Amino acid sequence: MGAERVLPRKVLLGVTGGIAAYKTPVLVRALVKAGAEVQVVMTAAAHDFVSPLVLSTLSKRPVLTEMVDRAPGTATWNDHVHLARWADLILIAPATANTLAKMAHGLCDDLLLACWLSAECPVYVAPAMDLEMYRNAVTRRNIELLKGRGVTMIGPDEGELASGLVGEGRMTEPEAITGQLIDAVMGRSNLAGVKMLITAGPTHEAIDPVRFIGNRSSGKMGFALAEEAAARGAEVELITGPVELTTNHSGIRRTDVTSAAEMAVAAKERFPDTAVAILSAAVADWRPAQVSDTKMKKQDRLSALELEPTEDILAWMGGEKKGQLLVGFALETANELRNAEGKLVKKNLDLIVLNSLNDPGAGFGYDTNKVTLIDTDKNATELPLLSKADVAIAILDRVEKLLTHAK
Ligand code: CTP
Numbered sequence: 232m233g234a235e236r237v238l239p240r241k242v243l244l245g246v247t248g249g250i251a252a253y254k255t256p257v258l259v260r261a262l263v264k265a266g267a268e269v270q271v272v273m274t275a276a277a278h279d280f281v282s283p284l285v286l287s288t289l290s291k292r293p294v295l296t297e298m299v300d301r302a303p304g305t306a307t308w309n310d311h312v313h314l315a316r317w318a319d320l321i322l323i324a325p326a327t328a329n330t331l332a333k334m335a336h337g338l339c340d341d342l343l344l345a346c347w348l349s350a351e352c353p354v355y356v357a358p359a360m361d362l363e364m365y366r367n368a369v370t371r372r373n374i375e376l377l378k379g380r381g382v383t384m385i386g387p388d389e390g391e392l393a394s395g396l397v398g399e400g401r402m403t404e405p406e407a408i409t410g411q412l413i414d415a416v417m418g419r420s421n422l423a424g425v426k427m428l429i430t431a432g433p434t435h436e437a438i439d440p441v442r443f444i445g446n447r448s449s450g451k452m453g454f455a456l457a458e459e460a461a462a463r464g465a466e467v468e469l470i471t472g473p474v475e476l477t478t479n480h481s482g483i484r485r486t487d488v489t490s491a492a493e494m495a496v497a498a499k500e501r502f503p504d505t506a507v508a509i510l511s512a513a514v515a516d517w518r519p520a521q522v523s524d525t526k527m528k529k530q531d532r533l534s535a536l537e538l539e540p541t542e543d544i545l546a547w548m549g550g551e552k553k554g555q556l557l558v559g560f561a562l563e564t565a566n567e568l569r570n571a572e573g574k575l576v577k578k579n580l581d582l583i584v585l586n587s588l589n590d591p592g593a594g595f596g597y598d599t600n601k602v603t604l605i606d607t608d609k610n611a612t613e614l615p616l617l618s619k620a621d622v623a624i625a626i627l628d629r630v631e632k633l634l635t636h637a638k
Contacts, residue, residue: 240416242267243350245317246286246344248250249392249480251325251359251402255281259289259326260406265409270314270345272296274330275354276627292413293564298342299331307615311345321411324385325402328370343434357385357411359402361394385411388481402480412463421631423464428505429457430498430512430544432521434491438536439523447595448513450474452560453624457483461629468505470497472512491515491541498544502551507630509558510545515597517541549579552604558626562590571605582606584626592616604629 243263246255255271262269267291273283283294301309315321323343330344334356339345347354356377359463363385364370364464374384377394386403403411414420425602431453433442436567453540454476461482469485472494478485487495502508517538525544528532545559559580571585585603588594593601593616600622603613606629614625 240267240319241317242269243321243346243410244269244271244290245321245323245326245330245347246271246273246277246281247323247325247327247330247343248274248280249325249359250280252277252280253524254402254405255324256285256289258408259286261405261409262322262412263289265413268292270295270317272314272342272346272567274343276327278495283374295342298345302344309342310341310353312349314342314351314602315346318346318350318352319410320416321347321350321354322357323347323355324357324405324408326356328360328364328367328373329360331356331358331377335375335585352417354382355385355415356409357380357402357408358387358400360387360398360400361392362398362400363426365398365400365594381413382453386481388479390479394484403481407458407462407480414463421634422507422627423459425465425506425634426468426504427465428468428470428498428501428508429453429458429460430470430514432474432476432495433513434472434515434541435489436491436515436518436541436599437489437522438519438636439525439527443517444517444519446515448472448474450476451596451598452600452621453511454478455619456511456626459620459627463631465507467503468514469503470494470515486533489546491518495542495547496545499547502548502555505555505638507556507558507634508548509626509630510548511560513562514544515541516543542605544576545580546578547606549577552579554628556581556629556637558584560586562583562586562588562594568603568611569607571603572609575605575607579631580607582626582629585611589618602626606633618632 271294272288273296287294293310382577388401390401432450433448434447435448437443452628457467459482461467467483486497520537520539557580561574563570571583575583583605590601592599600619601616603611607612
């Protein structure tokens with residue numbers, strides 16, 4: 232399973248002189264892994280940030296920089312017209328403010344710019360620069376000019392910048408760039424532009440200021456779903472309990488919560504505006520009925536903890552849904568299929584993902600998972616043990632089919 236997503240294309244990768252160039256070896260690997268032939272063309276400034284030897288080794292092609300390569304007694308012309316014709320697509324990553332400005336105004340003082348000016352293939356650009364440079368009206372105008380000429384911008388993302396500032400300007404991560412190229416080349420997913428709500432991770436239910444009731448959920452499954460949905464162009468609202476995970480994709484808006492009650496508030500608020508909701512969080516079913524404001528002491532001699540139920544967010548959505556596609560998870564240890572089918576009906580779901588804790592390598596904390604997808608016709612599709620990224624692909628492939636049928 233995990234439909235192979237490949238990029239059967241010749242990619243001319245332009246690398247310009249920004250600190251984010253240090254990520255381009257990973258980008259070349261990701262592109263090659265996705266099936267692309269990669270020809271790297273670097274600007275002279277890029278040589279300060281990444282070694283051409285690394286890029287030529289990974290791309291298995293000599294890296295080009297100069298219009299004319301001069302060796303003692305010879306000179307070889309690197310034919311920009313031929314290179315531009317060879318490429319099925321041009322990707323410039325990172326693209327500095329300087330290169331964007333030159334592109335926008337037709338300057339052509341190096342091999343990369345000559346290739347781009349000669350190109351008739353699609354051009355994708357991943358800008359990377361500091362916050363102020365990106366915000367500068369001149370840069371914004373140059374980006375708009377390029378977009379107007381059919382250049383597609385990938386990112387930049389928000390985050391910590393090399394200067395230490397935090398904001399927009401970070402180059403989109405290599406895997407996300409590759410994912411977006413795959414989507415663009417392979418045709419638009421019907422999740423493109425779809426508003427999606429995903430819950431992830433555990434919840435922590437406070438007993439006192441230092442103690443809580445929690446569970447072992449790592450959030451990895453929910454985050455894999457969010458990354459894959461965003462790579463397909465969905466606008467993802469990710470509501471997560473306490474986890475040790477990060478997200479990179481600009482299509483993901485993350486809200487961090489702690490308790491089931493906080494998750495319920497955030498999820499209910501977003502639900503009316505959602506087309507697809509996937510609830511993968513391991514929400515606590517119970518919370519302490521009383522939360523102590525101060526740390527409970529040993530001598531308090533607590534002999535029992537009174538618990539009260541939390542609100543079932545998924546069941547609430549099942550009752551409220553008006554056309555939304557609703558996907559739930561079920562974690563079962565006995566009578567798995569029957570229990571999961573029961574939850575599908577009771578919570579008014581369109582699809583339920585049955586997680587079995589009985590399978591080695593599946594469930595909380597692992598990078599792999601083994602699930603069965605059950606739909607409203609009670610068709611059960613058992614998937615093999617897969618990486619959580621591949622499980623996310625399989626779930627979203629199914630969601631895409633359900634959306635198509637719903638139309
Ligand atoms: N869920 C939820 N809110 C809760 C509890 C669960 O949204 N308060 C969602 C989970 O995110 C998951 C699904 O409900 O998608 C299944 O949760 P699970 O705990 O397996 O099932 P329950 O209905 O709580 O039943 P039980 O614990 O008895 O198996």
